[in-house]
Amino acid sequence: MFEPVKLKDIAKALNVSVSTVSRSLSGGHEISEKTRNIVLRYAQKLNYRQNPIALSLKERRSRSIGVVISEVANSYFSQAISGIESIAYDRGYHIFITQTHESADREIANVQHLSSRSVDGLLISLASETQEISHLKSLHDKGLPIVFFDRVSPEIETHKVIANNYKGAFEATVHLIKSGFRRIAHITGAHHLSTSKDRLRGYLAALDLYSIPCKPEYIIYCENGGMIQAETDAAIAQLALMPDRPDALFIGGDKLSTGCLSALKKQGLQVPQDIAIAGFTNSDVAELFKPSLTAVSQPAYQIGQKAAEMLIQLIESKKPVTQFETEMFSTELIVRKSTDKV
Amino acid sequence: MFEPVKLKDIAKALNVSVSTVSRSLSGGHEISEKTRNIVLRYAQKLNYRQNPIALSLKERRSRSIGVVISEVANSYFSQAISGIESIAYDRGYHIFITQTHESADREIANVQHLSSRSVDGLLISLASETQEISHLKSLHDKGLPIVFFDRVSPEIETHKVIANNYKGAFEATVHLIKSGFRRIAHITGAHHLSTSKDRLRGYLAALDLYSIPCKPEYIIYCENGGMIQAETDAAIAQLALMPDRPDALFIGGDKLSTGCLSALKKQGLQVPQDIAIAGFTNSDVAELFKPSLTAVSQPAYQIGQKAAEMLIQLIESKKPVTQFETEMFSTELIVRKSTDKV
DNA sequence: GTGAAAGCGCTAACAC
DNA sequence: GTGTTAGCGCTTTCAC
Numbered sequence: 001m002f003e004p005v006k007l008k009d010i011a012k013a014l015n016v017s018v019s020t021v022s023r024s025l026s027g028g029h030e031i032s033e034k035t036r037n038i039v040l041r042y043a044q045k046l047n048y049r050q051n052p053i054a055l056s057l058k059e060r061r062s063r064s065i066g067v068v069i070s071e072v073a074n075s076y077f078s079q080a081i082s083g084i085e086s087i088a089y090d091r092g093y094h095i096f097i098t099q100t101h102e103s104a105d106r107e108i109a110n111v112q113h114l115s116s117r118s119v120d121g122l123l124i125s126l127a128s129e130t131q132e133i134s135h136l137k138s139l140h141d142k143g144l145p146i147v148f149f150d151r152v153s154p155e156i157e158t159h160k161v162i163a164n165n166y167k168g169a170f171e172a173t174v175h176l177i178k179s180g181f182r183r184i185a186h187i188t189g190a191h192h193l194s195t196s197k198d199r200l201r202g203y204l205a206a207l208d209l210y211s212i213p214c215k216p217e218y219i220i221y222c223e224n225g226g227m228i229q230a231e232t233d234a235a236i237a238q239l240a241l242m243p244d245r246p247d248a249l250f251i252g253g254d255k256l257s258t259g260c261l262s263a264l265k266k267q268g269l270q271v272p273q274d275i276a277i278a279g280f281t282n283s284d285v286a287e288l289f290k291p292s293l294t295a296v297s298q299p300a301y302q303i304g305q306k307a308a309e310m311l312i313q314l315i316e317s318k319k320p321v322t323q324f325e326t327e328m329f330s331t332e333l334i335v336r337k338s339t340d341k342v
Numbered sequence: 343m344f345e346p347v348k349l350k351d352i353a354k355a356l357n358v359s360v361s362t363v364s365r366s367l368s369g370g371h372e373i374s375e376k377t378r379n380i381v382l383r384y385a386q387k388l389n390y391r392q393n394p395i396a397l398s399l400k401e402r403r404s405r406s407i408g409v410v411i412s413e414v415a416n417s418y419f420s421q422a423i424s425g426i427e428s429i430a431y432d433r434g435y436h437i438f439i440t441q442t443h444e445s446a447d448r449e450i451a452n453v454q455h456l457s458s459r460s461v462d463g464l465l466i467s468l469a470s471e472t473q474e475i476s477h478l479k480s481l482h483d484k485g486l487p488i489v490f491f492d493r494v495s496p497e498i499e500t501h502k503v504i505a506n507n508y509k510g511a512f513e514a515t516v517h518l519i520k521s522g523f524r525r526i527a528h529i530t531g532a533h534h535l536s537t538s539k540d541r542l543r544g545y546l547a548a549l550d551l552y553s554i555p556c557k558p559e560y561i562i563y564c565e566n567g568g569m570i571q572a573e574t575d576a577a578i579a580q581l582a583l584m585p586d587r588p589d590a591l592f593i594g595g596d597k598l599s600t601g602c603l604s605a606l607k608k609q610g611l612q613v614p615q616d617i618a619i620a621g622f623t624n625s626d627v628a629e630l631f632k633p634s635l636t637a638v639s640q641p642a643y644q645i646g647q648k649a650a651e652m653l654i655q656l657i658e659s660k661k662p663v664t665q666f667e668t669e670m671f672s673t674e675l676i677v678r679k680s681t682d683k684v
Numbered sequence: 685g686t687g688a689a690a691g692c693g694c695t696a697a698c699a700c
Numbered sequence: 701g702t703g704t705t706a707g708c709g710c711t712t713t714c715a716c
Contacts, residue, residue: 003484004460006709017687022711032685049458053404054709056395057692073420073626081414085441094459097439099427116391117436142345258627265630284415285600285625288607290632348693359703364695374701396693399708 005046014042025050056118064094065311066114068124070102070225075282076254076300077125080149083304084123091312093120100127102227108135115139121311125150128190128225145314149307152194152326159310160326163298165195165280168331169202172278172296173250175333177210180341181248181276185218187235187260188252189225196221199252199280218246226255229262236263239275248272248339251279261289261338276339280331292336299329347388356384367392398460406436407653408456410466412444412567417624418596418642419467422491425646426465433654435462442469444569450477457481463653467492470532470567487656491649494536494668501652502668505640507537510673511544514620514638515592517675519552522683523590523618527560529577529602530594531567538563541594541622560588568597571604578605581617590614590681593621603631603680618681622673634678641671 007025011018016035023031024039025048056062067084069077081097088095096119098110107127112135114122122144124136133153140146140156149161176184186203188196200219207214220235239246251257257279261271269275271291278294286293306327314321349367353360358377365373366381367390398404409426411419423439430437438461440452449469454477456464464486466478475495482488482498491503518526528545530538542561549556562577581588593599599621603613611617613633620636628635648669656663 007711008709018710019688019712020686022709023686026711030685035685051399051709052459053395053398054692055711057393057399057694057708058710058712060692062395071420072414072423073417075415078413078415078420082441089455094438094455096436099424113436117394258630261630262627283627285604285627285631288600288603288631289627290630290634292632349695350693360693361695361704362702365702368695372701377701393693396708397695399692399710400694400696402708 004051005043005048006051010039010043010046010048014038061120061315062118063092064096064117064119065308065315066096066098066111066117066119066122068098068100068107068110068114068122070100070125070127070227071255072097072099074254075284076150076298079282079300080125080304080307083301084308085304087305087308087312093312100130102128102225104129104131111135111139115144121145121147121315123147123149123307123311126153126193128193128223128227131192145311147307147311147314149303150195154194157324159307159314159324161303161307161310161329162194162326163303163329163331165198165331166202166205168280168296168298168333169199169250169252170206171202171331171333172294173203173206174209175294175335176248176250176276176278176339177206177212179248179276179339181339182212183218183244183246184212184248184250185220185239185246186250186252187220187222187232187239187256189221189256190223191221193225196252203250203252215244217242222253222256225253226257226259229259232256232259233263233266236260236267236269240267240269246275248276248278251277253279254281254283257281257293257295258283258289261293271338272340273342276341278339286334287336289338291338291340294336294339295334297332297334299332303329346393347385347390348393352381352385352388352390356380403462403657404460405434406438406459406461407650407657408438408440408453408459408461408464410440410442410449410452410456410464412442412467412469412569413597414439414441416596417626418492418640421624421642422467422646422649425643426650427646429647429650429654435654442472444470444567446471446473453477453481457486462657463487463489465489465491465649465653468495468535470535470565470569473534487653489649489653489656491645492537496536499666501649501656501666503645503649503652503671504536504540504668505645505671505673507540507673508544508547510622510638510640510675511541511592511594512548513544513673513675514622514636515545515548516551517636517677518590518592518618518620518681519548519554521590521618521681524554525560525586525588526554526590526592527562527581527588528592528594529562529564529574529581529598531563531598532565533563535567538594545592545594557586559584564595564598567595568599568601571601574598574601575605575608578602578609578611582609582611588617590618591620593619595621596623596625599623599635599637600625600631603635613680614682615684618683620681628676629678631680633680633682636678636681637676639674639676641674645671
């Protein structure tokens with residue numbers, strides 16, 4: 001098998017002690033220039049690499065961070081991951097990515113697994129199903145740094161990074177209203193998620209501003225957040241059958257937006273003739289849909305970067321951090337054909 | 343900070359030795375039922391977890407595998423990752439995902455980083471830019487298990503997992519021909535990639551079967567594999583300007599397929615009226631495009647699973663493996679509107 | 685300036 | 701059946 005060079009090998013070959021080698025390599029001051037150079041040169045020649053596992057054991061940290069998301073196959077998350085990765089890489093951290101597929105059980109298992117793998121910190125966007133976060137709380141109480149992004153929880157006081165979901169939803173809804181639609185429904189993710197709540201508030205605020213009464217039956221929660229297409233189909237079917245069928249739809253989720261487009265197609269409803277839609281999505285192909293999709297896009301890459309930065313800062317902070325921030329990024333409304341009034 | 347329970351804590355509390363605790367926990371036979379029960383119960387109560395880092399140091403393996411792909415934001419790879427993850431998780435392995443973004447330099451850095459992080463093995467799909475794989479060869483020669491998937495290299499003898507790219511391309515091209523198209527161009531990824539070569543062969547074989555002469559100018563390589571949209575746009579522009587403009591297009595890459603759709607739109611070419619298209623893609627929204635996209639879909643999840651299985655088998659094999667296999671999976675042709683003859 | 689030795693958490697060979 | 705000890709690769713304190 002693969003046998004990397006270790007300090008002992010170098011020490012033996014050079015007839016010095018292991019500690020001399022270690023000190024030379026780590027740039028210790030108390031080493032003679034001459035010895036250091038010899039060691040350095042030899043180590044270089046043998047392509048010596050520190051064994052990170054031994055180092056972790058020694059330092060009692062792993063230089064790795066755990067990432068918990070619902071799915072990589074989601075444009076928002078895959079972009080966020082790239083952002084996280086870019087920062088982590090720069091700072092010498094590795095990332096463990098785990099997927100919950102929106103299941104609370106898998107989230108618990110993943111978090112458990114990661115913490116037992118001694119990650120130095122956790123970056124998490126909660127699963128749709130998760131309502132109770134004692135699995136995170138206990139870890140956090142024990143001192144494990146955690147930074148929330150996207151779907152956050154008020155129950156743990158720590159850094160959080162989110163998009164301005166309220167404003168994004170508000171703008172999208174206003175755009176629908178200004179385009180001439182009045183019967184605007186809202187399909188969104190699990191009711192307890194922070195993102196769902198904020199987006200709902202934005203939607204309601206826009207209706208309110210234009211004095212459009214809000215119909216409770218126009219608000220539909222998809223508890224699986226688009227993970228299960230049948231649920232999305234059912235939501236659309238429900239809207240389609242209403243006597244006072246909506247003429248527009250504001251969708252509060254990445255997976256849901258494409259899911260609704262697909263469901264509407266199955267229902268035989270034309271977009272935007274029968275019903276206009278605008279939705280949160282970071283898809284890079286929203287332009288190509290039939291019709292092209294008016295989208296609320298989040299700066300997912302930057303959100304990932306910021307979250308990683310904050311986590312690493314937390315990890316590397318000498319004294320316990322007590323001041324926590326919630327960083328908020330602006331969304332962008334990209335108007336396309338799915339909200340054209342015809 | 344976060345201080346997990348260790349064997350020593352349990353030993354001290356129970357007034358036994360560390361080894362007794364270790365043996366009880368690992369189900370050693372030479373322990374009295376009584377002691378074991380006491381230890382087990384206490385460990386349970388304290389929620390004891392083995393420290394995987396210490397274990398790795400001891401066992402000289404990390405129970406983790408490195409995954410090198412071009413991008414997670416790619417339907418094929420995100421599905422493959424899920425497959426890899428499902429197997430790895432079952433077998434007690436963690437995965438490190440790294441992205442090359444098609445750059446050879448980043449691939450080298452990632453591989454280097456992973457190997458220095460002591461992964462037990464590597465799962466890799468080569469970057470578009472990679473032509474020279476000595477960085478992998480040297481690691482492989484030193485005994486690091488490597489399994490290739492998707493984009494493989496003949497230069498290293500090991501297990502490989504791929505889709506039947508030849509047949510997938512053949513079927514897609516035949517479908518275009520049978521639909522009545524004759525001037526069929528082929529846009530594909532970097533010329534040296536195994537996938538590009540196999541798909542080209544399939545395309546040529548189909549043309550040949552129907553005695554359609556192959557025009558060299560109808561074959562365009564996008565060396566960045568759709569990563570840079572400008573390159574894809576240029577390829578389409580080139581085709582659009584030909585005096586004998588193709589009436590159909592077979593596309594040999596996931597990112598390229600959507601990229602071409604977008605480029606055609608910019609060129610003002612209607613699909614399929616002006617030009618029909620069929621392409622490799624695992625996108626779950628190919629149905630929603632305008633027009634819906636005829637796709638060659640790969641069983642990415644299964645490919646990921648198989649690759650992970652093979653790698654773990656390699657890792658855990660007692661004796662050096664000398665017999666290597668290349669596992670091939672069938673693709674599926676999903677016919678949609680983008681290849682309708684009008 | 686350099687070496688010896690302890691210790692990070694764990695397992696296992698070797699005592700008893 | 702249980703304890704003692706060495707060792708995985710590394711850093712760092714303490715001697716010299």
